[in-house]
Amino acid sequence: MPEKRKTKTKLRISAIEALALTARIDIAAKEGNMLSLMMPNGKPLGDCTRKDLTEIARAIEDAGPELDRLKAFFSAQRPS
Numbered sequence: 001m002p003e004k005r006k007t008k009t010k011l012r013i014s015a016i017e018a019l020a021l022t023a024r025i026d027i028a029a030k031e032g033n034m035l036s037l038m039m040p041n042g043k044p045l046g047d048c049t050r051k052d053l054t055e056i057a058r059a060i061e062d063a064g065p066e067l068d069r070l071k072a073f074f075s076a077q078r079p080s
Contacts, residue, residue, distance in 0.1 A: 013040050013059040015066035019074075 013021070017040060028037040035046030040056055048056075060067070 011055045011059040013063050015063045015070050018060045018063045018067050
């Protein structure tokens with residue numbers, strides 16, 4: 001069972017949500033549509049304030065160890 005995370009912000013993002021957000025960011029960047037990207041706080045990126053983005057960044061940082069494990073799992077080479 002994963003350890004309970006200590007959070008630096010009231011916004012909570014699971015490792016899966018953080019991983020999905022990074023994938024959505026990559027897609028939006030390729031499409032040139034970053035400002036309409038929905039963020040975990042329910043606002044489009046274009047409407048987020050610096051404070052909103054700081055909270056999102058801290059929530060992702062809080063999910064860091066779990067996120068690292070997920071990235072390792074999904075990037076591991078699978079036998080054919």
